[in-house]
Amino acid sequence: MQNGNVSMVLIVEDSEVIRASVVSALRSQGHLAQALPDGTDLERAITSSQPDLVILDVMLPGGRDGFELLGVVRKLSRAGVLMLTARDEMTDRIRGLSQGADDYLAKPFAMVELMARIEAILRRTGAMGSSVTIGDLTVADDAAIVSRNGTTIDLTETERRLLSQLAKHPERVVSKTQLLTAVWGYDGYDENIVEVHISSLRRRLEAHGPRVIHTVRGRGYRLGTT
Numbered sequence: 487m488q489n490g491n492v493s494m495v496l497i498v499e500d501s502e503v504i505r506a507s508v509v510s511a512l513r514s515q516g517h518l519a520q521a522l523p524d525g526t527d528l529e530r531a532i533t534s535s536q537p538d539l540v541i542l543d544v545m546l547p548g549g550r551d552g553f554e555l556l557g558v559v560r561k562l563s564r565a566g567v568l569m570l571t572a573r574d575e576m577t578d579r580i581r582g583l584s585q586g587a588d589d590y591l592a593k594p595f596a597m598v599e600l601m602a603r604i605e606a607i608l609r610r611t612g613a614m615g616s617s618v619t620i621g622d623l624t625v626a627d628d629a630a631i632v633s634r635n636g637t638t639i640d641l642t643e644t645e646r647r648l649l650s651q652l653a654k655h656p657e658r659v660v661s662k663t664q665l666l667t668a669v670w671g672y673d674g675y676d677e678n679i680v681e682v683h684i685s686s687l688r689r690r691l692e693a694h695g696p697r698v699i700h701t702v703r704g705r706g707y708r709l710g711t712t
Contacts, residue, residue, distance in 0.1 A: 493517050493518070493538040493539060493608050494517070494518045494519075494520070494535055494536065494537045494538050494539075494631055494638075495512050495517055495518070495519050495520075495537060495538065495539045495540075495541065495604065496519075496520050496521075496522070496531055496532065496535060496537035496539070496540045496541070496565075497509065497519065497520070497521040497522070497540075497541045498521075498522045498523075498524065498525055498528060498540065498541065498542050498543060498546065498552070498555060499521065499522075499523070499541065499543040499546075499570065500523050500524060500543060500545075500546050500547055501543075502523070504570075504593075505521040505523070506521075507597060508521070508541065508597075508600065509521050509636075511597050511600070511601055512601075512604070513636045515601065516617070516619065516624070518535075518624070518626075518631060518633050518636060518638060519636065520535050520537070520638075523547075524546050524547050524548035524550075525546060525548055525550040525554070525555045525558070526548055528555055528558055528559075529558060529562065532558075532559065532562045532563050532565075533562070535638065536563070537563065537565045538565055538566065538608060538611070539565055539566040539567070539568065539604060539607055539608060539611075540559050540563070540565050540566070540567050540568070541567075541568045541569075541570060541604075542555050542556060542559070542567060542568070542569050542570065542587075543569075543570045543571070544569055544570065544571035544572075544578060544582070545571065545572060552569055552570075552571070552582075553581060553582065553585060556569070556582065556585050556586060556587055557585065557586075560585075560586045564611075565611075566588045566589075566607040566608065566610070566611045567586065567587045567588050567589075568587070568588060568589045568590070568591065568600075568603060568604065568607060569582040569587045569589070569590045569591070570591055570592075570593060570595075571590070571591075571592055571593065572592070572593045578590075588607045588610070588611070589603050589606070589607055591603060617631075618653045618654075618656055620653075620656055620657075620698055620709060620710060620711060621695070621696075621698060621711040622634050622635045622695050623691065623695065623698050625649060625650070625653040629641065629645075629646040629647070629649045629650040629653065630646070632646070632649065632691075634691070634694040634695045635694065635695065637694055639690055639691065639693075639694060640690075641687065641690060642686075644669065644683050645683060645686060645687045645690065647668070647669045648665060648669055648680075648683055648684065648687055649687060649709075651664070651665055651668045651669060652699065652707060652708075652709035653709060655709070656709050656710060657708065657709070657710040658708060659702045659705045659706045659707070659708045660706050660707055660708070660709075661705060661706035662677045662680045662681075662706055662707075663677075664706070665680050665706070665707070666679075666680060684699060684707060687699065698710065698711065700712075
């Protein structure tokens with residue numbers, strides 16, 4: 487288990503090699519990442535993943551280039567934007583920055599430089615949130631983002647609140663009464679409601695990996711790897 491900083495980064499890049507390399511580098515740094523080959527599903531991806539940073543290739547297939555997609559990002563999100571291009575031309579840099587991009591990087595680039603620029607944007611925009619990592623499970627910002635092995639897991643609001651409480655006390659037992667009070671705001675409810683929602687939360691998490699929420703008979707539940 488470790489505490490750290492995690493952000494969601496969306497990459498729109500037509501090169502499969504670059505997409506895979508950037509996603510791998512981001513995940514190795516503890517971030518979440520989603521990649522698209524073009525801008526076709528950009529609106530849906532922004533709505534579903536709510537990225538902290540969007541990396542946009544300027545020259546893309548599908549009719550919409552990076553400059554047009556930059557406008558889409560700015561309408562739908564407050565995410566930082568980093569533009570990538572194979573053309574290191576001053577006019578392109580000025581155009582991207584004037585339209586709202588936070589930074590600009592020409593191809594070919596060193597991955598270490600890209601990662602440094604990403605971290606700089608995330609720091610400037612205040613998007614680097616706290617997270618807890620337990621095995622292959624990452625729980626960020628009161629469970630606003632939950633992932634296993636880089637795959638984002640959708641949870642209900644109640645499941646998020648339950649997981650958030652467990653993640654605040656990793657490897658420690660949290661009683662049903664504590665969960666009732668924290669999640670529902672009142673400890674007089676039937677404790678069975680906790681069992682029902684814990685069961686649902688387990689199913690969602692275990693669809694992507696081994697069990698991490700353990701029952702401690704007579705005491706409560708513990709979030710941990712063993």
